[in-house]
Structures are given as structure tokens and as C-alpha cells.
Amino acid sequence: MNSPLPPTSATSPTAGAAPGASRAGAAAAAPAPATPAVVPPSPLLEIFERMGLEIPSGDGVTVQDKSGRKYLDFYGGHAVASLGYGHPYLVEALANQARRLFFQSNAVDLEIRVRAAARLVKFAPLGLTRVFFVNSGAEAIENALRVAFLVTKRPRVVAVAGAFHGRTAAAAAITDHHDGWYAFPRKPFDVTWVPFDDVSALQAALGPDVAAVIFEPVQGVAGARPLSKSFVQAAREVTQRHGALLILDEVQIGIGRSGSPFAAQHYGITPDVLATAKGIAGGFPCGALLVGEAIAAQLKRGQLGTTFGGGPMACALVDATLRAIEDQQLLERVKRVSKKIFDRCCVGPVEGIQGLGLLIGLRTRRPAREVLADLRTHAILAGTSHDPHVVRLMPPLILEEAHVEQLATALSAIPA
Helix, strand or coil: CCCCCCCCCCCEECCCCCCCCCCHHHCCCCCCCCCCCCCCCCCCCCCCCCCCCCCCCEEEEEEEEECCCEEEECCHHHHHHCECCCHHHHHHHHHHHHHHHCCCCCCCCCHHHHHHHHHHHHHHHHCCCCCEEECCCCHHHHEEEEEEEHHCCCCCEEECCCCCCCCCCHHHCCCCCCCCCCCCCCCCCCEEEEECCCCHHHHCCCCCCCEEEECCCECCCCCEECHHHHHHHHHHHHHHCCCEEEEEEECCCCCCCCCCCHHHHHHCCCCEEEECHHHEEECCEEEEECCHHHHHHHCCCCCCCCCCCCCCHHHHHHHHHHHHHHCCCCCHHHHHHHHHHHHHCCCCCEEEEEEEEEEEEEEEECCHHHCCCCCCHHCEECCCCCCCCCCEEECCCCCCCCHHCCCCCCHHCCCC
16 A cells, blocks of 8 residues: 655664664764755645635634644635534534434435425425435535426527536536636536626527526625626526426525525525535535425336435534524524624625625725635635635524624735
């Protein structure tokens, strides 16, 4: 087996000395020049652009690096740490479920799986009554598309420019700007792209061969760009008229981040299929697909599947996350804190603010990466986007207004 660690050298003080050399002679010899310590290569693939920080711990809305320095976390583990770090609901649910049953597959019934699904249905837009648990956002999107093809028997999907839906084959086929990494020799289905928020183009793209229209209500990777209500509501109307499914990708904006349970409720619609993940289990890998009874009735056993999706640990944490959002009235907090960001943070290098709830883009005069580096000097972490002039904020939903004041103060203090 290959080891990433270099072999250790002999520890004898005379190791490597010429035959017959005495200890005294070795001691009298000139000392060898010091050589810098060799850092062994990491066994991890070098495929991620990292911040250059190692974070061993976190508490609430702060994380701590190896030196003990604390940072206010407006990054939120890429919108995953929905309840921050060390939340008592999550810690208790994880410990209790781990002691009781660490894993069982979907071949057996689990009360915690049914309980988590029921709580998610109660949280979701009216009419979405059935849940399929998976492991990630990309898996949720793959299965959403599979459902659309199974139900409609049509070959084409309409997507929106700027979208990011995932890196698996089908999800990546409807992800914009994927040419540098898609790599598969061909796309699995036909895709028609429409410009961002262009209602006329959307209406023109629909036809009898369209299985689904899919979009993020707020485009995350593109820089927290929200679609207009007129576009989202037109998408609901035109898909119903043409017999296509409307799929909402709420992987990033879902689970309370919009200030509503899902952005669908903010926009006043119910999609045919809703995909969500990231913050659904507070940091434990999980995703989910939600559909209504009409679609559920058309799906047969064996058409969808997963090994780890719906496992007891994930479901216990889904249940705990949704309970915490309700018990701590976090939806109202998200709205208050979001308003505070819009009101207070257009200062320093920030010339505009976009987004919804706690998925926010700060549009900057200088390159966003420079602003992020400056924020780091003030002990604040935030995220990047595909837009080089947008700093993305995806903090835990437990963020408070006082934390926004810290961000505003930092932004005011750095060069415009």
C-alpha cells in the first residue's frame, strides 16, 4: 500500500558514518546544514479552491482557526450550517439516534424517517405531500429530472441562464458555464436556455416536447440573483398550459433561508417538484425531493432508489432542524436580519445589494476577492460567486442583528 508519508530515517547518532568512524570523530565533524522540514503531500485530491484556513471548531455563528482566532461566519459552510455550530437540538438528536440505530436502509420501515417526512411536508408548500430522501442537492436534482421524464415521456428541458444545479451528469447538463469541467462525451437530454428573468423567452421556449422547466428562484452561485415574481408566476402558468412540470431547485435557498419555509411560498406558487438539500439537516449530508399526489401515483417501485438517503441519522437531524426553525421562530428572524443587511451594508466597497432572506450578494466596486481578504482581517468570513464583483453571504439562520452591525462596521473600515 502506498503511503503519503515519507520514510523515517535511522535514529542512531552514528547512522550513515563511514565504517570504523569513532563517536569522537563524528562529534568533531562539522554539523550538517539544516534542511527545511518536508511537508508530506496531502492524500486528498487538489480540486478545491480553499480559503487557506483550518477550522477545527465552531460555536453559534463563529468558527475558530488553529491559532484560536475567531471569525464571524457569514459563509455558513456554503449555506449548509443552517443552525450554526453546536446547536443543542442537533447535538442531542445526533447523539440519541446514534445510540439507538446508526443505519438501516429503505428496505425496512423507520419511524424517524416517517416523522421527518411528515414534518417536511408540513413545512413545504401546500400540495407537496410526498417525500423522497436522498443524500445531496445534485442527487435531488437528478431524481427531479428523472421524475419529469418518467411522467411526461418528453425529451427536452428548459433552463435559465446563470443556473448552477450540480455536477452529476443530468444536473450539470442544466448548469450554465460547465464547458470547462462537464467532461461527459454527450448530454443525456436536450436543453433550451432562456435568458435570466426573460418572461417572453420562457413562453417562446415551451412546446409539446418539453418535460420540465427548472430554475433556482434565487441563483446562488451566480451571486444571489433573485428571479422576479412575474417570471416565477409566468413559469407556473406556462408549464401548466403546456403539460410540462415545473421544478424548483431550492437546494440553497430552501429550508427557511428565504424568510419563508421555501422560496416557493414567497413567490406564491406550488411547483410540481421541489428539490432541496444543503441546510435541511443542519450540516449532515441529506437532500429531499417533494412532489404531490398526482405525480406520486404515477411512480412505480424501483424507478427511484438510494442506499443512504433516508437513513436514520439524517432523518433525525432533518426533524431537529425543522423543529428548531419553528421553536426559535427563525423565519421571522431571517426577515429582520435580512432587512438589516439591506439597510446597513451598502457602505465602503459595496455599491449594491441583491438577494432574498439570508442568501445575499454584496455588489462591490473592487474585485470581490479583495473585499473578502479585507473582511478576513476584520475576522469575518464570506463567500465568492461566479460574478467577480459579488461577495456572497450565506450565514446561519440564527444570525442576529448585532452581527450585521459588525459586518457593516468592517465594510465601512475597508477601502472603497
